[in-house]
Each structure stands twice: as structure tokens, then as C-alpha cells.
Amino acid sequence: MITLKNLHKSYEVGQNKLHVLKGFDLSIEKGELVSIMGSSGSGKSTLLNIIGLLDTYDEGELILDGDLIRNYSDSKQRNLNERKAAHLRNATIGFVFQSFNLISFKNAKENVALPLYYQGVGRKKRNRMAMEFLEKMGLEEWAEHLPNELSGGQKQRIAIARALISKPKIILADEPTGALDSSTSMEVMDLFKEINQSGITVIIVTHENDISRETERIIRLKDGLIEKNIKNGFHKSPAEKPKILQTA
Amino acid sequence: MFDIDKWQEIFSTIRKNKLRTILTGFSVAWGIFMLIILLGSGYGLENGVKREFTGDAVNYLSINAGITSMPYKGLSPGRRLRFTNEERKELGSLEGVDKSSGRSAVWANNTLSYKNEYGNFDIFAVSPDYKYVESLIILNGRYLNKIDEDDYRKVVVLGRLVDEALFKGEDPLGKYIKVSGVPFKVIGTFDDPGGDRDLTRIYIPLSTAQRVFNMGNYVGSILLNLGDADVEESLEMIEVIKQDLSEKMKFDPTDPRAIFVYNSIEQYRTLMNLFSNIRLFIWIIGIGTIIAGIVGVSNIMMIVVKERTKEIGIRKSMGATPWSIISLILQESILITGFAGYIGLVMGVGLLELLSNVLPATDYFANPEVNIQVAVYATLLLVISGALAGFVPARKAASVKPVVALRDE
Numbered sequence: 001m002i003t004l005k006n007l008h009k010s011y012e013v014g015q016n017k018l019h020v021l022k023g024f025d026l027s028i029e030k031g032e033l034v035s036i037m038g039s040s041g042s043g044k045s046t047l048l049n050i051i052g053l054l055d056t057y058d059e060g061e062l063i064l065d066g067d068l069i070r071n072y073s074d075s076k077q078r079n080l081n082e083r084k085a086a087h088l089r090n091a092t093i094g095f096v097f098q099s100f101n102l103i104s105f106k107n108a109k110e111n112v113a114l115p116l117y118y119q120g121v122g123r124k125k126r127n128r129m130a131m132e133f134l135e136k137m138g139l140e141e142w143a144e145h146l147p148n149e150l151s152g153g154q155k156q157r158i159a160i161a162r163a164l165i166s167k168p169k170i171i172l173a174d175e176p177t178g179a180l181d182s183s184t185s186m187e188v189m190d191l192f193k194e195i196n197q198s199g200i201t202v203i204i205v206t207h208e209n210d211i212s213r214e215t216e217r218i219i220r221l222k223d224g225l226i227e228k229n230i231k232n233g234f235h236k237s238p239a240e241k242p243k244i245l246q247t248a
Numbered sequence: 249m250f251d252i253d254k255w256q257e258i259f260s261t262i263r264k265n266k267l268r269t270i271l272t273g274f275s276v277a278w279g280i281f282m283l284i285i286l287l288g289s290g291y292g293l294e295n296g297v298k299r300e301f302t303g304d305a306v307n308y309l310s311i312n313a314g315i316t317s318m319p320y321k322g323l324s325p326g327r328r329l330r331f332t333n334e335e336r337k338e339l340g341s342l343e344g345v346d347k348s349s350g351r352s353a354v355w356a357n358n359t360l361s362y363k364n365e366y367g368n369f370d371i372f373a374v375s376p377d378y379k380y381v382e383s384l385i386i387l388n389g390r391y392l393n394k395i396d397e398d399d400y401r402k403v404v405v406l407g408r409l410v411d412e413a414l415f416k417g418e419d420p421l422g423k424y425i426k427v428s429g430v431p432f433k434v435i436g437t438f439d440d441p442g443g444d445r446d447l448t449r450i451y452i453p454l455s456t457a458q459r460v461f462n463m464g465n466y467v468g469s470i471l472l473n474l475g476d477a478d479v480e481e482s483l484e485m486i487e488v489i490k491q492d493l494s495e496k497m498k499f500d501p502t503d504p505r506a507i508f509v510y511n512s513i514e515q516y517r518t519l520m521n522l523f524s525n526i527r528l529f530i531w532i533i534g535i536g537t538i539i540a541g542i543v544g545v546s547n548i549m550m551i552v553v554k555e556r557t558k559e560i561g562i563r564k565s566m567g568a569t570p571w572s573i574i575s576l577i578l579q580e581s582i583l584i585t586g587f588a589g590y591i592g593l594v595m596g597v598g599l600l601e602l603l604s605n606v607l608p609a610t611d612y613f614a615n616p617e618v619n620i621q622v623a624v625y626a627t628l629l630l631v632i633s634g635a636l637a638g639f640v641p642a643r644k645a646a647s648v649k650p651v652v653a654l655r656d657e
Contacts, residue, residue: 053650054565083570089565090566090567095565097654101558101561105264117253118563
């Protein structure tokens, strides 16, 4: 599903160049539930952003769902690549962020429906689907509420509904429980597991051991390289997983 | 383009930032308002002066005799030159002259009277072809004709204001008025778009006037219509005329004071050039004002984009293409400029309408207005400027990397 070969990424910080990813190799199979851990500055968020096409990389190769993603900061093909990247983000990837990143002046339903708008789905169908997904999250009563009227857990579930509505193949979550208390965190984590059991690849960046323990594989980063790549105790091949959450 | 969601989004941002939107809109509305007022006033000025010109043909030369200031062939300077019927015929037969006529002002006692009504008016003794110089509109009856001239008939054509003053609504045709005590039969009345000065006049045949008012065979001015000659041809013609007259009347052809020629062709061109320059000037100023407005809108849009960076990042992570971001911002910008500009347009046109209704038309200012073409141009300018004002910030917004945009707080 996701293959990274010798990936390099560096940022310019003032005069200095900060080499964040130093020849990164990684392969993640379809249907895996993976957590990425590491201390701050180890490059875990950068890695996730590159996989999610939110950021560019300098060298190496990124293959996403069989597509070789060119470095879309390449100025020559930039427009074309930007469009392609937008399309991939829309169709293949769902994002869940630590700070939720809901649009503040849109209500819950509109926020959930947003990815469908960029897929060109009609308004009525969009709203109907958004309601369906809110129901799955148990949030149908909050459909007309603005994000600032909701609790952190509710906001994150809305963000997850938004990530799922475009039926992505990959869910990328960057510290999804970072702003939540521990019981809510566990609820959210259960949700991710459910999503994963429906066959969607889930990658979670976290620094909480409680969270990573729930995943099948833990990738621990240090200084831009993989320090450990541990298969976690409970893992089944994706085919054996029961289908609980049907998003289709 | 006509996407309900997009418009809803645009309206929701506008609603959240009322003051900012109003201030931006005002700068654009003001720009367009000024442009319309400037263009309208320019047009009014042009209208006023053109109206002066519509009173006369714009293809004639008016030739007047003066006093020589240079000795010529043994003749001393200071001689007063006067045209006679002979010179008129001579010039009228020149090649390139379409129509020729003579005109003398009668400087006798200028009192006109009909029954108990009296008035002092200009008395112009002219030949029939003079109608090609003044663009007269005959209201009643007819103008002077060749038979009137050949038969020395005592007939008169009255300006509209003369008719109103003497006849007070009575039908003047066939009645006799006294011109300096001599009865003349009214054969027609006329209107003249050139204004009131041309309407307080009467025309009588030149031949009659020469006899009745003891003017000998002298002619005050000779007027030549040159067909559709251009400025260069008219200037050549003036040289030919000077040479011709210099031989006949014995004066130095280079003498600047011997004869005076008013060249309406050249005057008209000068005036038209002046107006096209004024128009250009007005457009430059107007567009400058609008550019100031555009810069204002651009500035605001920059801030809008800055404020919405995170939102743009979210949208991009959801799969928004660069173009969808650009069009979102462009449309907001076009909406603000378009709407505000339209208000400015309406207010400008409204003020012009008010002015043209309240202000009387004078000789140099009449009917300030903008024609539909200008309104269309201005509207077009608005849409373009709105797009321009939004484009730079929009492109900037669309090119920000999503990860950078998302980090923005």
C-alpha cells in the first residue's frame, strides 16, 4: 500500500539545514494498523505529512497505492502534480489531526460533507451521507452545531467521520488523542481499530504507549531513521479480520 | 462558477467581516463614481461645445477684408479693403468651392416692428446659399431663394425668437414687418441649433439690402463651402484665395492684416483633437482612481487570505485543488468589487442625471451623461479589476504547501 525508499527530507531553519528524514525505508501493507512513535523532532509528523502528500520530500521514492508520487514541489510539473496530489488526498487518504482542524464557521454536518464537495458529489447526497456518518459516530443530534459548541471527543469523532466519508484506503492520524483525556482517547482508539477492521490501512502518529499498544505494528523513530520496527502481540492478517464497520 | 456552496461560503465570510467589506467596497465604489462623474462632465463639455458647432457647417471658410499693413506696388499701407459682388463671384468660381455666399450685417437703425411690437435684432443680408453655412431648420414657410435675390425682393426670414417677440404666436407668414422703417414680407421662420444668439436674427436678401440700405455693391464677408475638403486642402485653398484677391484688390499676399480667414474645418479639427485629449486625460485619471481602489481590494484580500490560511490548508488536505482555492477567493473579490462598483456606477449616473435636469444647458456645458457603451466599459473594467485584485492573493494562497497552511494559527 505504502512504500518509501531512501526518502530524504530536510528543512531550512534560518541558516542551518535540519535533516529530518535521512534515507528512510518503510513498507506498510494494505489493511495494517501501524503506529509511529518517537520523541519530538524524530521526524514522525514529517513522515506522516509526506505520506499524506501534505508535504514534499527531497530525495528518494514514495509509492502510494501503486502510484509513484513524484516530488510535487518540482516546479516544472507543479500544477499537474498539485492537481494529482489533491485528487489523491481526496480519494485515497483521510486525515485526522491532533487539533481536529474543523472549519470553525461550518457546522458538524457541513464539515463532514466537505471532502464530498471536492469529489463533486451533489449537495443533497452529500448531506445525506454526512448524516449517515454522523449517526455511525453517534453524533446525529449535533449535526447542526458549530465545532466550538462540541467537546474534544465529539470534535475528533466528527473529524474521523470527515476522514471516512470519502471512503479512503488510508487513514493518517497525527496525534489524534493528543488533545483528549484518557477515556476519550480509548474510545477514539477503538474507533480506529474498527475502521482498520473494515480493511482500511491506518497509520497513527503518537507518543503515548497506551495508544501504540493497541496497534499491530509499532515503528519507533530516532533522528530521522527507524530505530525499532516491532510487530505487536495481537495481529491477524487483514483477511481474517471481521468486518464490523461497513463504510461501503 | 455558479455553485451554491461556494457562494454560501463567500457570503458567510462577508457576513463575518462586515466593516472590512464595506470599507473595501467603498474604495471601489468611489473610484467608479469618480470615473463616471469625470466622464459625464467631459461628455457634457463636449456636448456643449459641439452644440455650438452644430449651429454652423464645419466645411466653410469665412473671409473678411481688413486694412493693409504693408505697401504693395506703390500703394501705401493703411488702405481699407472692401469686397464687392465681383470678388464674391470670382471666389465662388474657384475650383473646389462648393457653394459661395456673401453676408453683410446691416448697421442701420436695427429696429424691427410689426404693428405695435418693436425690437432690436441683428439684420443679416445674405445670399441664398448662406443656408449651407448656418445649419438652419426652417420652421415655417421657406428660406431665401435665387429669385428673391435676382428680383431684389423685400422678403425676410425671421429667427424663432424674433418671431416670438414680434408676432406673439400670430402666424407671421405673408405679414409685413418694418426693417429700419422699410416694409419686408415675412416668408419664413427658422430655428438654429447654434443657440439663442443665432435666433435673434433676421435674414434678408443681400441684393435687396445693397439697394435699400445704400450699401452699394459691397459685401461684408464672403463665405465658401468647400465640400468635404480636409484641413490640408482647406489651407491650400486659403493660399489660392489670398493670391487671387491680392491681384484683384492690390495688396501684398503676405500681409497679415489685409484679409482674415476663419477656417471652420481647421477649428473643428482642433476642437476634436482637444476633446479626444480631454477624454484620454479623464480616462487616465479615472483609471488611476480605480487602481487605487483595486490596490485597496487587493490589500484586503491579502489579509483575508492570511486569515484563512488554516482553512485553506484544511480544504487542501480534504482534496481541494489549487484552482478551487483560487476561484473561491477570486469570486469573493469579484463579488465585492462588482457589487460596490455597481453602486458607484448607479450613484454616478444618478448624480449626472440630476445635474443635467437641474443645470440649464449653457454654451459650454450641456447634457452631462454617460452613454451605455461607457457604462459597459466601466462594468467590464470592474470585473477585470476585481479579478485582478483577487488573483495575486488567491494564487499565493493556493500555492502554500498544505502542511505550512495547517500549521498556521
